[in-house]
Amino acid sequence: MRVSTKSDYALRALIEMAAQADSAPVSAEELGRRQEIPHGFLQAILADLRRASIVLSQRGQSGGWRLARDPAEVSVADVIRAVDGPLVSVYGLRPESVSYNDSAQVLQLVWIAARSSLREVFEEVSIANLASGQLPPSVAERTADDDAWQPH
Template identity: 30%
Template structure:
């Protein structure tokens, strides 16, 4: 499974908002600068995340985006599915109606790909934005790095 730039940028932006959760609305330019993302593309991504119910926004000088839920309530899996669709490494192991593969009766790979899907799903569905924030803060403390404004 390959996560597109859209999925990666969405996850990075949400991680950034989680790291700054207590600070109120964050402007797109600040997220883009800290995460090294193109602001115009990020704006489209944040609008998609807002429509999906992950974000709220506030207009005005002190406006910006903020998480609609606590970081512990948002999983990486939910973000990825919103931006990318189902998490499947190959078409034959999707959860919906699948295409018929003429090799299926003698294919030894389908079970492998299903195991890969299940492992990825387990990790991303059990990793919250709070978990990512904790990992980042631990790494920053260990390395003596701070990304705070």
């Protein structure tokens, strides 16, 4: 899997929002400055997150962006789906929709298994976890394996 710049920026912006005292709105300019995200790109990402009901915009002098839900209820998977679509796709199709001839049919099972594996991590980690720096134990455990850090 390749994590897009869009997903990475979206998650970084949401971490900043979750860290705001009193869930106060924060401007897109401030979010972009804190995380070094280009303003135009961030505006498009925030629009995607608003359509997915992950963030709310507030107009006015004390306006800006804030989370629409408790950060513990927003998963990494929710964010990726909001800005990039399905976690796993095969030439634009969901794995269950791909069809192969008999000899290659096993590939569909590989794509389904990969999606399941990603879900185990991405659906368990919330914005609250990221903002606090505390990953769920099952996810943190995966990072303790030296092999996880090795490029293959």
